[in-house]
Amino acid sequence: MIEILGWFxxxxxxxxxxxxxxxxxxxxxIYCRLQTATKCVTFGAGSILFGTFLISxxxxxxxxxxxxxxxxxxxxxxxxxxLAYGAFFSGVKPVEKTEIEEDFLKDx
Amino acid sequence: MNTIFIFLGICIFMCxxxxxxxxxxxxxxVAIDILGLVIIVYCVFYSLITGIDFYxxxxxxxxxxxxxxxxTLAKFLEGRKFDD
Numbered sequence: 001m002i003e004i005l006g007w008f009x010x011x012x013x014x015x016x017x018x019x020x021x022x023x024x025x026x027x028x029x030i031y032c033r034l035q036t037a038t039k040c041v042t043f044g045a046g047s048i049l050f051g052t053f054l055i056s057x058x059x060x061x062x063x064x065x066x067x068x069x070x071x072x073x074x075x076x077x078x079x080x081x082x083l084a085y086g087a088f089f090s091g092v093k094p095v096e097k098t099e100i101e102e103d104f105l106k107d108x
Numbered sequence: 109m110n111t112i113f114i115f116l117g118i119c120i121f122m123c124x125x126x127x128x129x130x131x132x133x134x135x136x137x138v139a140i141d142i143l144g145l146v147i148i149v150y151c152v153f154y155s156l157i158t159g160i161d162f163y164x165x166x167x168x169x170x171x172x173x174x175x176x177x178x179x180t181l182a183k184f185l186e187g188r189k190f191d192d
Contacts, residue, residue, distance in 0.1 A: 013149075014112065014115060014116075017116075017119055017145075017146065017149060018115065018118070018119055020142070021118075021119040021122040021123060021142065021146070022122065024122060024123065024126050024138070024139060024142055025122050025125060025126055030132055030134045030135055030138070033126070033135060033138055034134075034138050037138055037139075037141075037142045038138070038141065038142070041142050041145045041146070042145065044149075045145050045148060045149050045152075048149055048152060048153075049152060052152055052155075052156050055156065056156065059161075060161040060164075061155055061156065061159075061161045061164055064161060064164035064165070064167075064168065065152060065164060065167075067168060068148070068152070068164065068167050068168045068171055071168060071171045071172060071175075072145075072148070072171050075171055075172070075174070075175035076145070076175075078175070078179075079141055079174075079175050079178035079179060079182070080138075080141070080178075082178065082179050082182035082183070083134065083137055083138055083141065083178060083181070083182045083185070085182060085186070086134065086137075086181070086182035086183065086184075086185030086186045087132070087134035087182075087185060089185075089186045089187075090132075090133075090134060090185045090186055090187055092132050092134050
């Protein structure tokens with residue numbers, strides 16, 4: 001039963017990774033790409049790691065996947081925040097469709 | 109089992125497409141970050157299927173180094189000197 005749940009989580013994570021990468025390709029703007037890519041792929045990779053933990057139990061592979069899950073959940077949001085910060089201050093203008101109040105862009 | 113690897117190959121090709129085409133350097137650094145994440149998933153799958161737990165070490169090391177590389181790329185994007 002646990003293995004079935006594990007494999008279900010793995011395939012669920014694969015779909016998230018595919019749609020995250022698809023968002024990386026099709027989104028019009030750096031900020032939309034950043035949002036879809038890092039959020040979906042991080043969640044997908046996290047559920048795959050948790051799926052491997054469910055499948056392999058408390059063996060060496062399972063505990064290492066939990067450790068990788070912790071590192072991933074700590075790393076990826078901060079990395080994407082730093083990338084968005086860097087992109088904003090490197091003068092990348094968001095696409096015209098996004099509505100921004102005027103004084104927001106003055107320091108970019 | 110190899111369908112999963114082909115599936116991940118498609119995701120890697122999408123990241124490479126964004127690396128090649130990305131107009132701004134920020135797109136390229138995002139795509140490199142995501143490429144690292146897909147490679148982590150690749151390593152995890154390989155260790156799950158073959159049962160060798162050494163590949164999990166690669167996945168953990170790759171996630172840490174990918175994080176540091178993303179931070180450095182973001183700092184490089186800002187264009188400021190590294191001292192402040």
